[in-house]
Amino acid sequence: MLSLEGITDSIHNWLNHALNPTLAMLSEFVMVGLCVITLFAMLGLVLIMMERKVSAYMQVRIGPNRVGPGGMFQTLADTLKLVVKEGLTPDGADHFLFNLAPFVVLSASMLALAPVAFAKGFQVWDLPIGILYVSAISSVSVIGILMAGWASNNKYSLLGAMRSGAQIVSYELSAGLSVLTIVILTGSLRISDIIQAQQDGWWIFKGHIPAIIAFVIFLIAVTAETNRAPFDMAEAESELTAGFHTEYSGMKFALFFLAEYVNIFIVCAIGAALFFGGWMPFHIGHWESFNHIMDFIPSSIWFTGKTFALIFVIMWFRWTFPRLRIDQLLNLEWKYLLPISMANLLLTTFVAIKGWYF
Amino acid sequence: MFLKKYISDIFNAVGSLLKGMRLTGFYFTHHKEIITQQYPDNREQLNLPERFRGEVVMLHDENNEHACTGCTACELACPNATIKIITKFDVTPEGKKKKALDTFVYHLELCTMCNLCVEACPTDAIKMAQTFEHSVYDRSQLTKKLNRPGSKIREGVE
Amino acid sequence: MMSANAVIFYMLSVFVLSAGILSVTSRKIFRSAIWLLFSLMGIAGLYFWMELDFLAAVQIAVYVGGIVVLIIFSIFLTEQSGREMQGPPLARNIFSLLAVAFGFVLTWLLIYRYGFHAGGRKFDPGVGRIGSQMLATDGQGYALPFELASVLLLSAMIGCIVIAMKTTKKSDA
Known part of the structure; x- marks a missing residue:
């Protein structure tokens, strides 16, 4: 079977054989960069198409259906339109920061992609603090949003940015605490360790009650962190026109849009790695023959399936729930999610010490 | 009881959210419910609601x-x-x-x-x-x- | 010919220093904050370069995610944050330059006299080790400072709540 791990290994060996180590490393940098940019573009196209179709079916509509078979090329056409559109910079804006902000947001999501394990042994950077790294980097995108909001010189943008900042900073707490439950159960922050620990069953089954509570809190918190409905206070079309990206147009707007969807992909990939074993096939305890059958499905397919299932759930949230008000939003975090996740953390610690997980 | 109300609030909230998700999930899986009409294409068999006012x-x-x-x-x-x-x-x-x-x-x-x-x-x-x-x-x-x-x-x- | 390692180090250092200088000299307060952010990010990059992943992630989470966001929020809440600020008076400029020069000379002398040599003993910056060191009570442990810091933060938190709490007047009825 063709495994991605084998391909990367052979490329690495060949490069080191043909070039000196520095050049080999540089060319690997370039290749990884190209792969990530391609992945970004593909993800943007696929996820936006998916969102439009999902929203359409949930709202009893058909959705895009004219460009290409079943409307498949609609997002491509839209991208083309955005690329050729004029990227306007308002007169009163702080030009430098205004133009920098989309790149900060996009770079933050690009950096956060590094520890995501796409398949067995197929990972950009398996650093020993993977999970902590992701939650640290995800806070950088707040700065990009605040920058965009302030530099636009527009009251709606500023309000949207402020709301977004308050929201992301507060929901980061419960997202972090729910991630910690799995870290406690695994005893490692490294993503490959966390996935390896789920060889005999995914944490959502092995960790039973605490893991399920943590998973629900994680889903809610990451929905809020990616600024998606029902937590899209930062954009809030009905109140703030478009929030922090009101003044953006053309490609700069597209970058914000792309970053939003890539962020969804990243948080879902992390969620899949934590609770559903990432690329790990569905294994049950020591049923060797069953596990062996499951291993025939390639790990990349497992990863993609789980991640897209989680993305679908988050889209399902968006097209079902009404938006929260800003005070309800903060109430939910500080009065419900945070106390529950703290209690859950204690429960998990107790379970882990007693060894009451499978 | 504060704690009792707190916990029942959580369960009610989750229950009502699941109810909403069940409805949208039903629509997502049942494509026959779609009411969109592809207007210029189906001009012959256009199906206007009874109370539509032209x-x-x-x-x-x-x-x-x-x-x-x-x-x-x-x-x-x-x-x-x-x-x-x-x-x-x-x-x-x-x-x-x-x-x-x-x-x-x-x-x-x-x-x-x-x-x-x-x-x-x-x-x-x-x-x-x-x-x-x-x-x-x-x-x-x-x-x-x-x-x-x-x-x-x-x-x-x- | 410098090794790639050294090139990366100098690039990061130039980035940190130039962002720092821009942060001090910028006339717009919001831009200063953003330059400060880049400077701190560069320092996190240096930590990554030294393979101190945990420290780097904490640097980003605490300084970028916490402190710079706080600074930006307070800038948002002040008036005239978009205006260009007046330059400081000449005397202040001169004394700041002098202070920088003295600080630089002092640091340089310290480093030069001490004569650091590369490649000493290896140390293990693993998260598990950091955690157990933080809570150890023996000679090398940091349990007491850790607890002191926790108590300080707790009291600060309670203070915040007390300040933010609405004082309900006792109703006459």
Whole structure:
């Protein structure tokens, strides 16, 4: 079977054989960069198409259906339109920061992609603090949003940015605490360790009650962190026109849009790695023959399936729930999610010490 | 009890959220429920809802007779001054003068399809039609005369 | 010919220093904050370069995610944050330059006299080790400072709540 791990290994060996180590490393940098940019573009196209179709079916509509078979090329056409559109910079804006902000947001999501394990042994950077790294980097995108909001010189943008900042900073707490439950159960922050620990069953089954509570809190918190409905206070079309990206147009707007969807992909990939074993096939305890059958499905397919299932759930949230008000939003975090996740953390610690997980 | 209320709040919230998700999930999996109509393509078998309101028309029967008495109730009911009724006086066989409709002028460009005129009409002379392709090249074409030429009031309608 | 390692180090250092200088000299307060952010990010990059992943992630989480966001929020809440600020008076400029020069000379002398040599003993910056060191009570442990810091933060938090709490007047009825 063709495994991605084998391909990367052979490329690495060949490069080191043909070039000196520095050049080999540089060319690997370039290749990884190209792969990530391609992945970004593909993800943007696929996820936006998916969102439009999902929203359409949930709202009893058909959705895009004219460009290409079943409307498949609609997002491509839209991208083309955005690329050729004029990227306007308002007169009163702080030009430098205004133009920098989309790149900060996009770079933050690009950096956060590094520890995501796409398949067995197929990972950009398996650093020993993977999970902590992701939650640290995800806070950088707040700065990009605040920058965009302030530099636009527009009251709606500023309000949207402020709301977004308050929201992301507060929901980061419960997202972090729910991630910690799995870290406690695994005893490692490294993503490959966390996935390896789920060889005999995914944490959502092995960790039973605490893991399920943590998973629900994680889903809610990451929905809020990616600024998606029902937590899209930062954009809030009905109140703030478009929030922090009101003044953006053309490609700069597209970058914000792309970053939003890539962020969804990243948080879902992390969620899949934590609770559903990432690329790990569905294994049950020591049923060797069953596990062996499951291993025939390639790990990349497992990863993609789980991640897209989680993305679908988050889209399902968006097209079902009404938006929260800003005070309800903060109430939910500080009065419900945070106390529950703290209690859950204690429960998990107790379970882990007693060894009451499978 | 504070704690009891807190916990029951959480369970109620989760329950109601799941209820909503069940409905959208049902729609997502049942594509037969889709109500979108691909308009220019299905012009032949267009399926308009019963209460769709396109424009005001006057009903004429096979003898080219209508039921409008020219009472101007619709003109008074209209919020936009869409309707202008011009009346004349007919002479009845007994030699009496009687008020009758001369021209029912209808400004489609001003109409909001609010249906108030139809509700105001005491004799059900007008109704809302389902036609909706009203685009024309000149605004003056939207000013219509609703009673047909040569039509007269039906016998027995007061 | 410098090794790639050294090139990366100098690039990061130039980035940190130039962002720092821009942060001090910028006339717009919001831009200063953003330059400060870049400077701190560069320092996190240096930590990554030294393979101190945990420290780097904490640097980003605390300084970028916490402190710079706080600074930006307070800038948002002040008036005239978009205006260009007046330059400081000449005397202040001169004394700041002098202070910088003295600080630089002092640091340089310290480093030069001490004569650091590369490649000493290896140390293990693993998260598990950091955690157990933080809570150890023996000679090398940091349990007491850790607890002191926790108590300080707790009291600060309670203070915040007390300040933010609405004082309900006792109703007459």
